[in-house]
Amino acid sequence: MLKNFQDVLAAARDSHTTATISVAAAQDKDVLQAVKAAQELGLANAILVGDADAIRPLMDEVGLSPQTPVVHEADLSKAALKAAALVKEGRAQVLMKGLVNSSDFLRAVLDHEAGLRTGRLLSHLACLEIPGQEKLAFLSDGGMNIAPSLAEKKDILTNALLAMHNMGLDCPNVAVLAANEVVSPKMPATVDAQALVEINQAGGLPCCTLEGPIAMDVALSREAAAHKGIKSAIAGAVDLYLVPNIETGNIVSKALIYLAGAKMAGIVLGATKPVVMTSRAESPQGKLYSIALACLAANKNESGGE
Numbered sequence: 001m002l003k004n005f006q007d008v009l010a011a012a013r014d015s016h017t018t019a020t021i022s023v024a025a026a027q028d029k030d031v032l033q034a035v036k037a038a039q040e041l042g043l044a045n046a047i048l049v050g051d052a053d054a055i056r057p058l059m060d061e062v063g064l065s066p067q068t069p070v071v072h073e074a075d076l077s078k079a080a081l082k083a084a085a086l087v088k089e090g091r092a093q094v095l096m097k098g099l100v101n102s103s104d105f106l107r108a109v110l111d112h113e114a115g116l117r118t119g120r121l122l123s124h125l126a127c128l129e130i131p132g133q134e135k136l137a138f139l140s141d142g143g144m145n146i147a148p149s150l151a152e153k154k155d156i157l158t159n160a161l162l163a164m165h166n167m168g169l170d171c172p173n174v175a176v177l178a179a180n181e182v183v184s185p186k187m188p189a190t191v192d193a194q195a196l197v198e199i200n201q202a203g204g205l206p207c208c209t210l211e212g213p214i215a216m217d218v219a220l221s222r223e224a225a226a227h228k229g230i231k232s233a234i235a236g237a238v239d240l241y242l243v244p245n246i247e248t249g250n251i252v253s254k255a256l257i258y259l260a261g262a263k264m265a266g267i268v269l270g271a272t273k274p275v276v277m278t279s280r281a282e283s284p285q286g287k288l289y290s291i292a293l294a295c296l297a298a299n300k301n302e303s304g305g306e
Helices: 005-014 029-040 052-062 076-088 102-109 150-166 188-201 216-220 222-227 246-260 284-298
Strands: 019-024 044-050 070-072 094-097 123-129 137-140 173-177 209-214 240-242 263-269
Touching (some): 005 123, 005 263, 019 029, 019 284, 029 044, 029 284, 044 076, 052 070, 070 076, 076 094, 094 102, 094 284, 123 150, 123 246, 137 246, 150 173, 150 188, 150 240, 150 263, 150 284, 173 188, 173 216, 209 216, 216 222, 263 284
Parallel strands (some): 019 044, 044 070, 137 240, 173 209, 173 240
Antiparallel strands (some): 123 137
């Protein structure tokens, strides 16, 4: 069980392989600080792709080893493509966004020649360390897919579960969230939840204990489940929360961060290898946590799809 981000850092450090991060447009001080921290902790090495004339002074400024490889490419879009190609060629196991526009970066991830397509949807997996909780909470997808269809929710779950398996969570408890537990055609999230339960029962998802539709109070509390007369194997012990749409995930995450003091990291899944695409406003520490998550998600994943 991963209790907090210190556990994530320790697990990534203690894994049998040291990942290499390919950084696209690496001329970003905060990104280089996170890369330096990852190297010093023994989590990962890096290849820096971008404008070498801008990268090297920043390397000196943050104290990053001058032995860290730099691949010169001044054009930001081309730098993203080169960084993705390094992952596709097997020279790196994690792709990370630097000083490049998110849309250009994702185009590189999905490029037919240099990119990292698997045929599955790209999705965002958030990981939250919430004060007072005994373990980390995972949430998807509050960052990429606006209103996913049933098929897209299946991909989102598959992406998250395979990554979590690589993190050592062999059979996570999954709550497919809705406003209540009654299936109603007037509430499409409940219909999708019931369908996902059936898909899981038929063996259509990686190993998990999945329940839905399930309201947040029941997912969080055994007492709430008992009070509502709901028999649940996962109430109060959920590992992964599947939200019905991007608004729900965004609101839940931000409320936890700003009201409960939660810390969050996140990675993009569905490519052949994990992708770190944090906000430019994210702190170097937050970027480090996301790197560690990506390194764990890439662990045991050398055959090409998460």
